[in-house]
Amino acid sequence: xxxxxxxxxxxxxxxxxxxxxxxxxxxxxxxxxxxxxxxxxxxxxxxxxxxxxxxxxxxxxxxxxxxxxxxxxxxxxxxxxxxxxxxxxxxxxxxxxxxxxxxxxxxxxxxxxxxxxxxxxxxxxxxxxxxxxxxxxxxxxxxxxxxxxxxxxxxxxxxxxxxxxxxxxxxxxxxxxxxxxxxxxxxxxxxxxxxxxxxxxxxxxxxxxxxxxxxxxxxxxxxxxxxxxxxxxxxxxxxxxxxxxxxxxxxxxxxxxxxxxxxxxxxxxxxxxxxxxxxxxxxxxxxxxxxxxxxxxxxxxxxxxxxx
Amino acid sequence: xxxxxxxxxxxxxxxxxxxxxxxxxxxxxxxxxxxxxxxxxxxxxxxxxxxxxxxxxxxxxxxxxxxxxxxxxxxxxxxxxxxxxxxxxxxxxxxxxxxxxxxxxxxxxxxxxxxxxxxxxxxxxxxxxxxxxxxxxxxxxxxxxxxxxxxxxxxxxxxxxxxxxxxxxxxxxxxxxxxxxxxxxxxxxxxxxxxxxxxxxxxxxxxxxxxxxxxxxxxxxxxxxxxxxxxxxxxxxxx
Numbered sequence: 001x002x003x004x005x006x007x008x009x010x011x012x013x014x015x016x017x018x019x020x021x022x023x024x025x026x027x028x029x030x031x032x033x034x035x036x037x038x039x040x041x042x043x044x045x046x047x048x049x050x051x052x053x054x055x056x057x058x059x060x061x062x063x064x065x066x067x068x069x070x071x072x073x074x075x076x077x078x079x080x081x082x083x084x085x086x087x088x089x090x091x092x093x094x095x096x097x098x099x100x101x102x103x104x105x106x107x108x109x110x111x112x113x114x115x116x117x118x119x120x121x122x123x124x125x126x127x128x129x130x131x132x133x134x135x136x137x138x139x140x141x142x143x144x145x146x147x148x149x150x151x152x153x154x155x156x157x158x159x160x161x162x163x164x165x166x167x168x169x170x171x172x173x174x175x176x177x178x179x180x181x182x183x184x185x186x187x188x189x190x191x192x193x194x195x196x197x198x199x200x201x202x203x204x205x206x207x208x209x210x211x212x213x214x215x216x217x218x219x220x221x222x223x224x225x226x227x228x229x230x231x232x233x234x235x236x237x238x239x240x241x242x243x244x245x246x247x248x249x250x251x252x253x254x255x256x257x258x259x260x261x262x263x264x265x266x267x268x269x270x271x272x273x274x275x276x277x278x279x280x281x282x283x284x285x286x287x288x289x290x291x292x293x294x295x296x297x298x299x300x301x302x303x304x305x306x307x308x
Numbered sequence: 309x310x311x312x313x314x315x316x317x318x319x320x321x322x323x324x325x326x327x328x329x330x331x332x333x334x335x336x337x338x339x340x341x342x343x344x345x346x347x348x349x350x351x352x353x354x355x356x357x358x359x360x361x362x363x364x365x366x367x368x369x370x371x372x373x374x375x376x377x378x379x380x381x382x383x384x385x386x387x388x389x390x391x392x393x394x395x396x397x398x399x400x401x402x403x404x405x406x407x408x409x410x411x412x413x414x415x416x417x418x419x420x421x422x423x424x425x426x427x428x429x430x431x432x433x434x435x436x437x438x439x440x441x442x443x444x445x446x447x448x449x450x451x452x453x454x455x456x457x458x459x460x461x462x463x464x465x466x467x468x469x470x471x472x473x474x475x476x477x478x479x480x481x482x483x484x485x486x487x488x489x490x491x492x493x494x495x496x497x498x499x500x501x502x503x504x505x506x507x508x509x510x511x512x513x514x515x516x517x518x519x520x521x522x523x524x525x526x527x528x529x530x531x532x533x534x535x536x537x538x539x540x541x542x543x544x545x546x547x
Binding site: 039166167168238255256296 | 344345346347348444445446468471472473474475476477479482483486490500502503506507525526536537538541542545546
């Protein structure tokens, strides 16, 4: 069984002066998929999304969305795309309701015509419909921007860092909204610097410095980590980090909250040895456990490998 | 010694209460995490602590100075770094240090000495004549932090300093924070990365203008019977 393709990108290149922002980017997104681009600032996510949404012309390569070329068929394509760009992009001095009506009008429709599609999201800000957009909290601005991107019933929704700078609760709520949106069959492409959000996607592309490091399901990425990963905890975190980095057996040591995530240069070293070395160095309450890697662990591991 | 003392801080904008009787203190040399959802009142409170805005009522002192009457003294004793405001892209690294060192009132020789020292610690001496705008984001952030402490302030305020940066650089940044704290500079930091809350000695969580939790990460997790600060945050916010 093959899945119908919604987006196809072939060898996209984009340079700004002598800086290569996008370096031969190729990927495919199937219809109805929730596809994530995960990577830090400077990875090239925004440039890629601008090309995808017909706002920027690549130096070479091509992207087709629902069979339409982003350069040659940009007018037709703009009617079937919904786009939520990185910064707040709505009109600050229009009210919530005026913004929605404006965007619907641009696409020659009305909020009432497609209300069902946005109801789940819009109903949460409807009580504030007469408030000016600039007076909304960050979470509410997001919901309004999402409603405006959906109001014309697009086939493909492109969200550029919709959760950046937003608190942990609003981030979770936003992804729950995306989950519900998926059920309507819309193809959704999202970018985020938050690694933990990768697990909410069907597939993710890890991106760094204009290149795609890998494209796969979150589960497959984690399964391909390729070595044992340990979480080590002790009373004094900073001292623990310094000492772990001094051990010859340590290949990498990075803080993760109250734990240090460690990979070993020598896979024959046993956890018990590490504990006794740490106790000998004066650490108290030392705990070590083997853990499954997160997407963040995988991303850092790939960064380390690409540095060599 | 308490480097920040806040007692019943109230800040109103018209009838809207942005800060509703905040009471907390920060010890010298502490890494203190100031968390809360957007719109909870964190930025308002931070502006007051930096001497940029006066409270409506309440007692607030920073580095021993009163925020009502001694804001100029406060500004001399603090450093500030945020994701939104950083260094000048079209000045070189060296020029940025010179500029901000001058603003903090340091003499030229001192600026040179501190700049050399700080660049050395980051291993970026060879970049000193590069335009800041040409550098990767991670380097810019580390440099911005160094500039914020060029005058050895008593306390440095960091407003979401690691936003958008790759996970390795993010951690390197926190190692710089640890090192700075171990030299006696108090660090007051806000962040949306919940794992970073664990690096703080104590954390406060704001919601709707009030502080709804304040304790060490370990105590908060024990109190709410959860394993991470993110879960503490969710439990509090969803109530």
